Amino acid sequence: MALTLSGRSAPSAKRDTTLRIVAPVAVGVLVLGVWQFLVSVVGVSDYLLPSPAAIVEQFVEFFPSMVSATMITGLNALLGLVIGSILGILLAALAAGWRPIDQMSAPIVASLAVIPIVALAPVLNSMFGADSQFGRQAIAGLASFVPVFINTLRGFRQTLPVHRDLMKVYAASSGQIVRTVTLPTAVPFVFTGIRIASSLAVISALVAEYFGGPRGGLGGLISTSAASSAYPRAWAYVLASIALGLIFFLATLALERLATRGRQRT
Amino acid sequence: MTQLPETPVAPTRTVDAVTVTGVDKTFDTRSGQVDALTGIDLTVSAGEFISLIGPSGCGKSTLMRLIADLDQPTAGTVTVFGKSAKQARLDQDYGIAFQQAGLLPWRTVAANVGLPLELHGASGRDRTARVGELLDMVGLSDFADRYPDQLSGGMQQRVAIARALAEKPDLLLMDEPFGALDEMTRERMQTELLRICAETGAAVVFVTHSIPEAVYLSDRVVVMSPRPGRIQEIVPMGLNRDPAHAEALREERAFFDGVTAVREALHTGSPVPTGARGVENR
Amino acid sequence: MTQLPETPVAPTRTVDAVTVTGVDKTFDTRSGQVDALTGIDLTVSAGEFISLIGPSGCGKSTLMRLIADLDQPTAGTVTVFGKSAKQARLDQDYGIAFQQAGLLPWRTVAANVGLPLELHGASGRDRTARVGELLDMVGLSDFADRYPDQLSGGMQQRVAIARALAEKPDLLLMDEPFGALDEMTRERMQTELLRICAETGAAVVFVTHSIPEAVYLSDRVVVMSPRPGRIQEIVPMGLNRDPAHAEALREERAFFDGVTAVREALHTGSPVPTGARGVENR
Amino acid sequence: MTAETLAPAIRRRRGAPARELARWAYGVLGILVLAAAWELYKLLGPSDGVVIGDARILPRTTDLAMPHTWDMIARLFDPVTRSATANPLWLEVALAALVTLGIAAVGWLVGIVVGFALALIMQRWRLAEWGLLPWIILSQTVPLIAFAPVVRSWGSRIEIGAFEWQDWMSVAVIASYLAFFPIAVGALKGLQSPDTIHTELMRTYGVGWWKTLVKLRIPASIPYLLPALRLGAANAVIGAVVAEVSTGMQGGIGRILIQYAGQASGDPSKAWGPIFGSIVLGLAAAGSVAILGAILRNYRRVEINA
């Protein structure tokens, strides 16, 4: 079965599409069922691991606060993602155009790629002030910057030699080359970078809330709820943050698909 | 294939299309110098079809790139229609097609064909008209709004040829344009190329690996030998290239003789390991 | 090319190598059913060399995959040396080679050739000996410790052929094995393949797009036509395939006649768009 | 993760020594330029930063917010505290970094085992891939901090004979949670990477899934696995640091990170020590995978950018 790579039949093609949706849902339901079973029947203490039912109940009860918290954190993540992506693309363009910039930025980008957000959050908070959301946006921006930069730079280097030759043949100006070949080639890579960055932006914006600033975001409420042992509520906020992450992921995935529409697989 | 609206043009220029004189090309690589070409002399008349053939690495592509001014010779000169290669490139005196069609995947067929016109500032109206003409010529009018990945390899190659013809060049440079196609499609494309050349009167420098292809298409076949790349022999073909006759040609005695002549010229340059081989040249 | 230590083996099996009877193959795709093959009947005798030729999509690869038991027919039967295709696969009765050499890039040439032996538990000693023999046969003894990326395309293809021969199969299946090579290398490989076949006495089913290649190599050329894939005609070749004569053959009248015959058979199946075409069959 | 666009295979070239040297020189220059920009902005920028509307788009330049680079460096060589037995800051940071590195390594190994096992299951059964992959992707949107206490609490109940759950194990588990993800995705991509031609070849040899796995899929996965392992190593370090902060484990860099952050009002330069430490730590972890790559270079004859 793993080795048959030949074509699949039409009914099975339809079945595949169904299974692709059913399978993950089934896994989810199964896990939730076992979880609920452990808590409500086997009697695993629901103190630390609340039952799914309790979480949903809290989610509903605190729905307005869920929404507002998701908006606050989501906005931070979004602004961070946008700022980080723009910076990443601009710097990548510079680095692609001028090799020394690339080599000079290498150690800095490598460092940014491995630095834990928790390490930078307190420092950035002092630098940008704890009274605004900007520190968090800056953190989400930094986290987004790295994958966008790396992927964009790679994208700028993907121009096919045959396309370069073609442009030379047409005696195209460097502006024309960038517009007609370099940029369109890089676009799918840029969007791949943005997709990878989107999850990072959300997580970073969330974690940054643990280190000070205005309250009301998801991160802060998760910790506040957990600190008073309101675990079902804490997990309800976690649920909201998963939903937020998912929205970001799906939105950027859709963007990526849009950008690569009608492209040849090379 | 629809008939081209314009009447076929006879070659108007009297000056030679390409003149290559004493050209050497050496590449500096990490592992030392590579002599890709030495002492190349070649003249291509206006409207003439010549093929470059030879084993891999003999410098066919390099020679074509020198003519296209995509590389500069280490020694010697290349002139195109009496100008320097660079000037000819800037004047868009030639069109070019490569082994990979090299279409821009994010552009439709029409936008790909119109690319050179767009880059050189042709007005939208003129462009649409010319692109329509060109797509007619290569028989792809129905595919104008498709993207390259929706086309077969042969169709893509036809788009590339249309693009090369966009600015009505008097010289076409083609580097194994049919290399990736299957035999039958290839034969069809060859016939079409001959028709197009007859219609436009352009000179062609055609790189290929296939002896029958070279023989079928060319006025003269330039046989090259490697290490360092030299011209082994130039084999003139005396075939009747009347389009009406094109298909029958492939089964004629003269065609097979041409094949044999080119084969023997090739084998003189690089010895065949086993079996008897002909040493006579035509 | 070194001489093979063993003496050439005459085909020992008396049973036919391949028998295909009334085979249909239909693919279900999203856009509906595709009839890849219909009513295929074909027998390949032991030691016989047959080529499958035909336009792209006519089902050549599909037919070969059915023989190799990489796919199952929708109707009809395929037997290989009198057994079911599956049994023949499990018994390693055939060797196979594809258009891409398909070598494992992380294995040396020797380890690639030895792969099937290794998988079937041959002892290290036996393996080394057999790999040495095979590399001798394809003339790559000096490259045993190289990696595939250090070889030219032709050399890679020779390694793939050596690998296909590793278990001394009585049947070789080859799907456009020389498709990616340049003309000169290709001719050389063809000559070598003939020699190897003569040495091992294996039957060969050879898929190709090149008419001269099919004519040069085969005892019989199976010409296929597309939509749905059928056997158009089986053209027998009566050429003198004595290895000493191999090279001269390409320039003989009989060879060109064979080419013409196959061309015409091909064009009967799929009409040629322009020009006159022969309708006579041999 | 879907159709990750892979760059065409490229051959790794070893640069000439001079070029290599230039690369390093430019790298150092880059750091110096960054430091110079920091100082220049600190000199010229307004002390309350550049504020447009409500947003401070450039940071404050006070010593509290932006200590001098030389102060940060100098602070590394001062003792941690004035107590007589105190180590210099860099040593304290280095010791803590080593502790964290050890834990991250354990987490990384666990992540490799789990990630690879998942990839195998998903490769073997298409249904498993469809059922699990979305959840694996989703798992990375769960904030780590949410379940650090749960892990610690569950762990503390594990006591089998002489084996007792240690705090650092909770940290390692959380580190592995971040590390397994790229490895699972990369390994899956790698295991699925062999061309049809190769899998069919194995089929013509009449061998089953296991032999195909050992002889074909695993070797073929290595070019995909190496970048995944590198990402996994960096993630393991990040996870370990976060988990140390979260569970309050002693001895590691996460602990001194919050401790020194707490002292930043009186000693702003000190807080940068563990930041530098964690960068070095992450680079070391990611760099050590490069050694693995060198050992396995014969398996990377086709280079993949993942």
Add this chain to the structure above:
Amino acid sequence: SGPADSGTGSNTGGGDDELTEVKLQLQWLPQGQFAGYFAALDQGYFEEEGLDVEIIPSGGDIVPQDALANGDVDYAIAWVPKVLGSIEAGANVTNIAQIFQRSGTLQVSWADSGIESVADFEGKKIGSWGFGNEWEIFAAMAEEGLDSSTVEIITQDFNMNAFLQGDIDAAQAMTYNEYAQLLETVDPDTGELYTEDDFNVISYEDTVGAMLQDAIWADSEKLENDEDYQDTTVSFLKAVIKGWIFAAENPEDAAEITLAEGSGWGPSHELWMVNETNKLIWPAENGIGFIDQAAFERTVAGALSAVNESGAALITEEPPAGVWTNDYIQQALDALEEEGVDVTGENFEPIEVTLNEGGQ
């Protein structure tokens, strides 16, 4: 001289198997705030009582009462209001000793800010650490009719930079820690350290919002059913009391001990912390750790009235009856008094501590 020589955590019995193993969960990193426990360990008081105590520090997300409720540890140090929330969520824990008799929480603003009382918070940016440390603020604000819609609550970092840089108008600060951080910071205008005169200080102890802080919590169920645990509890409390008495009498030594246990503060800051912590404990009218019913009820009342920014109340109903007990602390106090130990600290005198820059 003591088991502390081999450090915490590692001395699990070491052959001396008569000792009862006890785990104590702190609510933060090791520091002077917990000097009494570390002193009891260092001075061998636990050992004298037949206990082998492991002190477990905590970090950002470890909730001590949860660790206790889950059976991870035997005793936990935690603030009363936070535990009240946990109890309502189902934690079965009992306050057995109210070590801090007074609240040490301050709201610090600049001297010229005009924030003199909780009522002045209106429309201001008020700092708090979150993690359940904000309930005193919400309770005090509730009394003044303020809530998160009229006061902007901002989460503070681990340090006072947000306040020093003017991001927040009034910062939450513990007398023993953050307030000291302010006093060890150089005023960029004068080049000298800030002094107490530079700040307005509101002490929650003086407001209705005051809540009980560091208390020792035990597992209610075991307390009820497990006699060994009851005995251990009394022994444990005895040793803890002795530890705190040691810290009161020898603040310098106590500071040394916590520094050796891994407190990362500078020496002067550590000493300040021990000294200020002592002030929150001593004098203890009814003996250290004795729970004052009135104070407890006031905490409960505050917790009932406080509503945070997500609209959630800390607790919605009175905690169950068994939430605190003086039984065990009383036994421990009595036993010690019999030995002639002063457990009220009648004569307690804090020392004067001079803070150095950066707490050094």
